Amino acid sequence: MSHGDGEDEEEALGFEELGLDPRLLRAIAKRGLPKPTLIQQTAIPRILEGKDVVGRAKTGSGKTFAYLLPMIHKLLAHTENATGLKALVLVPTRELCQQVFDELESLLNFSGGVLTAVQLTTSMSSAVVKGAVTRRPNIVVSTPGCVASCIADGTISAPSLKESLATLVLDEADLLLSYGYEEDLQKLVLHVPPRCQCILMSATTSADVDKLKKLVLHDPVTLTLTEVDGSTKDDVVPSTVQQFMVRCEAEDKLLHLLTLVRFELIQKKALIFVNAIDTSFKIKLFLEQFGIKSAVLNAELPQNSRLHILKEFNLGLFDYMIATDDGKSDKLETEDQAGGKLKNRKKLKKRIMDAEFGVVRGVDFKNVYTVVNFDLPRTVTGYIHRIGRTGRAGNAGVAVSFVCEGDEGLLSSLEDVLSGDSGNAGEKRILPFPTITSGAVESLRYRAEDVARGVTKISIREARAKELKMEILNSERLKAHFEDNPADLKLLKHDKPLSKRQPPQHLRSVPEYLRDAEVMAAGKAMKAANAAIGRPSVSYTKKRKQNWEQDPLKSIGVRLLVGVILVAFSPLACCHSV
Numbered sequence: 001m002s003h004g005d006g007e008d009e010e011e012a013l014g015f016e017e018l019g020l021d022p023r024l025l026r027a028i029a030k031r032g033l034p035k036p037t038l039i040q041q042t043a044i045p046r047i048l049e050g051k052d053v054v055g056r057a058k059t060g061s062g063k064t065f066a067y068l069l070p071m072i073h074k075l076l077a078h079t080e081n082a083t084g085l086k087a088l089v090l091v092p093t094r095e096l097c098q099q100v101f102d103e104l105e106s107l108l109n110f111s112g113g114v115l116t117a118v119q120l121t122t123s124m125s126s127a128v129v130k131g132a133v134t135r136r137p138n139i140v141v142s143t144p145g146c147v148a149s150c151i152a153d154g155t156i157s158a159p160s161l162k163e164s165l166a167t168l169v170l171d172e173a174d175l176l177l178s179y180g181y182e183e184d185l186q187k188l189v190l191h192v193p194p195r196c197q198c199i200l201m202s203a204t205t206s207a208d209v210d211k212l213k214k215l216v217l218h219d220p221v222t223l224t225l226t227e228v229d230g231s232t233k234d235d236v237v238p239s240t241v242q243q244f245m246v247r248c249e250a251e252d253k254l255l256h257l258l259t260l261v262r263f264e265l266i267q268k269k270a271l272i273f274v275n276a277i278d279t280s281f282k283i284k285l286f287l288e289q290f291g292i293k294s295a296v297l298n299a300e301l302p303q304n305s306r307l308h309i310l311k312e313f314n315l316g317l318f319d320y321m322i323a324t325d326d327g328k329s330d331k332l333e334t335e336d337q338a339g340g341k342l343k344n345r346k347k348l349k350k351r352i353m354d355a356e357f358g359v360v361r362g363v364d365f366k367n368v369y370t371v372v373n374f375d376l377p378r379t380v381t382g383y384i385h386r387i388g389r390t391g392r393a394g395n396a397g398v399a400v401s402f403v404c405e406g407d408e409g410l411l412s413s414l415e416d417v418l419s420g421d422s423g424n425a426g427e428k429r430i431l432p433f434p435t436i437t438s439g440a441v442e443s444l445r446y447r448a449e450d451v452a453r454g455v456t457k458i459s460i461r462e463a464r465a466k467e468l469k470m471e472i473l474n475s476e477r478l479k480a481h482f483e484d485n486p487a488d489l490k491l492l493k494h495d496k497p498l499s500k501r502q503p504p505q506h507l508r509s510v511p512e513y514l515r516d517a518e519v520m521a522a523g524k525a526m527k528a529a530n531a532a533i534g535r536p537s538v539s540y541t542k543k544r545k546q547n548w549e550q551d552p553l554k555s556i557g558v559r560l561l562v563g564v565i566l567v568a569f570s571p572l573a574c575c576h577s578v
């Protein structure tokens with residue numbers, strides 16, 4: 001662990017030793033968090049001292065509690081003054097708003113209602129926003145765009161904000177500017193009192209983070225958290241995430257994905273990333289014909305549905321989620337990195353405000369073991385954020401990227417950043433995926449190509465329209481009826497088949513004569529590893545997940561064991577590169 005301000009390493013402290021309020025300690029105990037993560041151990045004392053803090057730590061390292069815990073502690077210590085808006089937490093998207101708000105509420109569970117918190121987003125009607133603000137919350141979680149418009153229309157009074165605000169947090173700071181919030185933040189800063197403590201959290205560094213630091217913070221302490229793991233100093237990607245690639249022709253990506261899934265070469269749950277919404281429907285329709293259920297997640301879907309899909313995926317109600325992340329902010333990032341002028345930023349911002357389309361960045365997907373980059377993202381930062389959806393909170397994970405012609409440029413930038421970052425220049429971090437063989441791929445080629453031919457542009461368009469219609473309906477239902485009956489939400493399914501064609505029975509399994517012996521051996525070894533620690537390798541249903549979660553050792557154990565198997569089978573990759 002290293003601190004940017006050059007301070008010495010610290011002893012590992014427990015939550016109690018951090019001096020947190022007993023009400024918070026009870027909430028932490030209820031959450032079952034064993035001990036603070038590195039960023040929590042380091043940031044909490046600094047924030048309690050009242051310093052402005054810039055915290056940079058890997059994806060999934062627990063940054064949210066690193067600022068929420070000391071922030072709430074301080075508010076609880078001065079409840080006699082807890083009138084008016086004391087703390088403002090700003091995040092780039094509505095999904096993150098919901099996520100941070102949920103975490104916040106879980107920490108306030110034992111505080112007897114002495115502090116009130118609300119979330120404000122642009123998806124709420126102005127009446128709902130006004131109603132929430134009228135309750136005079138002490139803590140607001142929101143996006144910069146929403147707060148700026150609340151200040152502009154007087155819903156939040158600028159003079160009282162200047163009077164009361166004690167803590168301002170910018171979470172996912174590396175994303176805030178690329179999501180078009182610069183102007184809003186500049187306006188907001190004018191209403192932030194000089195004595196207000198400002199905290200900035202991010203997973204990666206960028207010119208944007210520096211800009212924000214200068215705009216908002218006063219003489220901050222910078223905490224840069226790295227972990228030393230053997231001889232490898234791994235800075236941006238959790239060391240528990242193994243990174244692999246599968247080289248193939250672009251038109252063979254579906255075939256390779258089917259091979260990974262059908263032969264269970266990747267572990268569930270899996271998050272499959274694509275760069276275009278149509279591609280996500282293509283994959284869903286394709287997998288559907290093989291009896292493999294999945295759900296899509298993209299910015300086109302209504303907000304309520306998106307949140308609900310996330311919830312269901314987190315509960316383990318389906319195993320494969322195909323997510324389209326926003327290429328638009330990646331594009332801005334690329335322009336930013338190239339030092340280009342962002343002429344259309346204003347126009348883009350309007351669109352962002354309408355859609356706030358970041359559907360996956362910073363989102364805490366639960367129990368994702370595999371991230372598949374079906375399409376490589378457009379930037380290195382995009383890659384880091386995507387693969388950061390696995391290997392969270394010290395769990396193991398695997399990232400598999402399909403690399404095709406034309407991807408070489410990004411791949412070499414990735415290797416530069418990742419290997420330079422590890423301190424071992426030249427060492428490859430993204431290795432060929434060990435357990436896929438050309439025999440296994442070819443055994444499925446005929447069927448895959450046949451099914452892929454049936455997934456036409458028209459069927460994709462129809463499926464996309466059908467899904468949207470279905471989700472708008474779901475969204476309305478969710479809003480109107482299910483607000484008071486959360487249990488009923490389970491009735492809404494997001495992984496329903498979209499194809500007009502009934503999936504043929506014979507595609508549900510691979511006949512004996514098509515099976516590749518080595519791949520089957522790898523698959524069997526994975527299953528044996530799972531079984532040895534009591535984890536069935538069939539669908540990751542809610543019930544199993546609950547059993548699973550009761551014993552965290554199992555979850556860590558199996559993941560490590562499966563990792564070992566992947567490595568053990570790596571010689572296969574040398575003999576059978578595909």
Ligand SMILES: Nc1ncnc2c1ncn2[C@@H]1O[C@H](COP(=O)(O)OP(=O)(O)OP(=O)(O)O)[C@@H](O)[C@H]1O
Nearest residue numbers: 033035036037059060061062063064203362364393
């Ligand atoms: N001390 C802890 N021990 C175990 N798990 C923890 C601890 N603190 C947080 N977590 C869990 O770790 C997961 C990741 O936390 P969080 O979302 O805060 O990460 P992050 O660093 O903000 O990631 P990202 O940069 O991707 O947003 C969450 O599920 C959270 O509940």
